[in-house]
Amino acid sequence: MTSTRRVFMKSGAAAMLSLGFAPGFLTRAAAAADARKRLLIAVFQRGALDGLNMLVPFGEADYYRLRPSIGIARPGRDNGAVDLDGFFGFHPRMAPLKPLWDKGMLAAIHACGSPDSTRSHFDAQDYMESATPGVKSTRDGWLNRYLQAINSTTPLQGVAVTRQTPRTMQGRAATLAFPGVDEFAVRDTMGSARAIEDSYSRTTDSLLSASAREAFQAMGVLQKATAGSYQPANGADYPRTPFGRALQEIARIAKADVGLEVAFAESTGWDTHVNQGSDNGQLAGRLDDLARGLDALTRDLGDRMADTVILTMSEFGRAASENGNGGTDHGHGNAMMLIGGPVNGGRVHGKWPGLAPEQRFESRDLAVTTDFRDVFAEVVTAHLGADRSALPKIIPGYAKPRPLGIIKT
C-alpha cells in the first residue's frame, strides 16, 4: 500500500464518505499514486501515407476499378491482402502486425482525417501537429499542451527521438528531442565539459541555469538508467533503418523507468506520386519498415504494452484513383492505427463512406468520417488519463470531441 493511500485512510476517509463525494476521489487519487506511467508513442508518417493500400478495402468493388495497376489483390490470391474482417485487409507487407490484431491489441480507424481540405503537406502536417486544423497561428503542439495540462515536472516525460523538436511537441512544457540517448550527452572532446557544467551552476542567469540544471539532471538520469549497450528483449529485431533505430531508442527510454509518458518518432518517404508499386515496390518497402519496426517495438516492450498505446498518423490520405505515373496524388481521408493493451482492437473503427464517385470527397478522395481530433481526445483522456475538463486546453477550438470507443474503458 502506498503512503498516499494510507494517508487518505487515516485522515478521515470515513468522514468524507459520509459527505458523499469521497469514493471517486479516493480511488482516483489512490490509483494515480499506484499507477506506473501510461505511455503514448506517437508515430508520424510524413509525406501522406496511402491508407487505401495499407488498410485495403478489398470488399469495395470500386477500389479495384480505381486502382487497376497498384491495387492489392483480394485475400487468397497471390500476394493478396491479409484478411482482417472480411472487408478490410492489410497490405501483405503488414503481415507482421496480424498477430496483434488477432490478440485484440490493434485497432484501425479508416476514413479519418482533417476537417480542413488542404492538400498541402506543409499545412496539413501543421494542422495535425497543432491539432488546430485551419488555424496557423497556433504556436504549440497538442502533445506539449497535454504535458502543460498535467503540469509535467521533468522533460523526460516527453521525448521526441528526432533531431528537432517536432511541432507536435513544441511549446511551454519542457521536452527533450534527440536522435538517440547516446547523443544526449555533453562530450568531453576538449576536456572542458566539467568546466562548462560548473559555469552554469555558478551563473546568476536564472533562465540558463534552470535549463542547464534540467539538462544535466535528465542526462544523468538517462545515462545511469540506460548504461551499457542496449539489448532488445524477447528477440525483438528492429529494422536497421532510421525509423527502426528511433523506435528502439524509445523502448530503451521507456524501460529505463525515467517517467516517459509521451514519445514521438517519425517515418518518412510516404509521398508516392510515381511508381508506388503494389504488393512490391516503393510503398511496400515503407510498409515493411513500419510493420517490422512496430512489431519489434511491441515485442521489446513486452508486458509494458499493457499500459502503452502506439498511435500512427499521417497528414492526409492519397487520391482514391491511381494517377498516370503508377502513383497516387494527394488526397483526403486516411487510416490511423492504435496498438496496445488499452486498445479496443481487432476492429476497424469509423464509418466507411465508400468509394463510389458520389461518396468521395470532391469526387476524388476518400471522404473523412472521423475527425482526427476525436482520436487525439480519446487517447489523452481514456488512455493517458487527462481530465475531460482539460480538453479545451489540449485541443482548443474543438467544442465536443466525439467518443469513439477505440480505447477500452
Added chain:
Amino acid sequence: MTHRGILARTLVLGAVLAGSTLGAAGIPKDKEAVEHALNRLAYGPKPGDVERVQEMGLSNWIDRQLHPDGIDDSALKARLPEQPERPAQFADQMEARRWGRQSVQALSAEKVVRAVYSERQLEEQLVDFWFNHFNVFAGKGRTSEWIADYERHAIRPHVFGKFRDLLEATAKSPAMLFYLDNWLSADPAAAERQQELQQQRAARLGVANPNRPQPQGQQRRRGLNENYGRELLELHTLGVDGGYTQKDIIEVARAFTGWTIAPQNQKAARQPGVPFGARGRRPQLAPGAVQEGEFRFTPMLHDSGEKIVLGHKIKAGGGIEDGEQVLDIVARHPATAHHIAFELAQRFVSDEPPKALVDRAAKKFRDTDGDLREVVKTIITSDEFFSARGAKVKTPLEFLASAMRATGRDMPGDGRQLLNALMQMGMPLYMCQPPTGYDDTAETWVSAGALVARMNIAQRIAGPQQATSIGGPEFQRR
C-alpha cells in the same frame, strides 16, 4: 577632445563616407558599449574588433554599418561558396527538386560565411531579420527552386530601403507566391472562363482530349485562396492585432487573384536569360497581363469586382493595380508602422521592448514613409538600446557565427560543414516551416536539448580554453 570636436570629426568623416547624419550625442564610447554594439548589430566581435571600433569611434562604426555600400567587402567575395547556376529548363520535376536542394544548401553555406566574414555585419543581420519576417520554407514543394533568388533580389536590396518596395518585391516573388499558395488563387468564375477558353482553343487546334489531366496544382486552381491575404495582414504588415477582419482577408485575397507564376513549359527550348514562355519566344501576353521575371499577372484569373479593404474602396474594373493598391494601403497603415517597429526593437533591444522606443520608431516609420534605414537608426542609437546589454539570448545562428568569430580561426571548409550544427540546435536554415518564421525570444531557444547541443558544438569549434567560455552561460547572451 571636446564634444564639439568629436561631433565635427564625425560629421566630416560621415560626409566622406556616405553623407552621414548620425550625431555622436547619446552614443556611449566605453568598451562595454562597443562590445554590446558588436554583439547586437554584428554577429559578435572578432579578436581585435573592439579595439578597432573604439579607434574609429562607435558612432562612426554604426554610421558605416547603416551605409554598407561604402564598406569594402571584397575579402568576403573570395570566400563565398559557389552557387549552382539555375538551368534554363528542368528535364522533369525530379531534376527541379534536386537543383532546389543543391541551391538551398549552397545558399545556407553562404549565409553562414556571410555572418562570420562579411564586413557589412548590420546588413547581414537585417537580411536575416527580413527573410525571417517574410519567411518562406524550402521544404514546401517548389519553393526551394526560388529561395536563393528570393533572398538576393527580393530581400537584400531593400533592407535599407522603403518598406513598400520590400513588400512588393516579396509579393511578386515566385517563392512567396508558391509558399503561400497565391499562384493558385483565382476568381472562381474566372477559372471557369479560362477552362472554357482552353477547351475552345484546343478544339480549334485539333488537340486531342483537352480534358486530359492537368499537372498537379493546376487542377486545384479553381477558386480563391486566402492564405497569402491572411499572412500579408497578420504577419507581413498590420500584425495579428492590427484591426482587420475576416472580410478584409477575403477582399485582399480577391485583389491578388491572378498574381501568379509564369508557367514553365518544361518541354520548350528556352534560351538562358529569355523570359519564361513557350518555345523561347516572349509569350504573347493577353491585354492587361504583366510579366516581370517569373512573376505574371493573368487578367483571366483576376476578380475585377469592387473591393473594400480596411475601409478603402478599390474600384471595379482593375487589374494588377488592385493588388498594388492593397500594398499601398497596408504599407501605410499605422498598425504596420507599429508592428514593424516592435519586431525590429525586439530583435535589437529586448524580447519585450520598451513601449516608448517602439512608439518613437513607429513614428519615424510613419514620418519617413517607411524608410527602414531611418527606423533601424532610431532603434540602434537609442538609450534603450545601449541599456539592454545581455538582455537577448542568441539564436543558434547568432551563437554559431559569434563562436566562429570569437575563435578567430579559419572556417573549416566552405560553410556547409557548419550547417549540421544549426540543425542540431533546432534552426536549420531556410527550413522554418510556419510563415511566422523563427521566434526571436529566449524561451524558444533555451531548452535542455538545445543547451547540450551548444555545449558540444562549442567544444567542436574551439580550443579547450575558449570552449569553456563559448559553451558557458555568458556567451549564450548578447
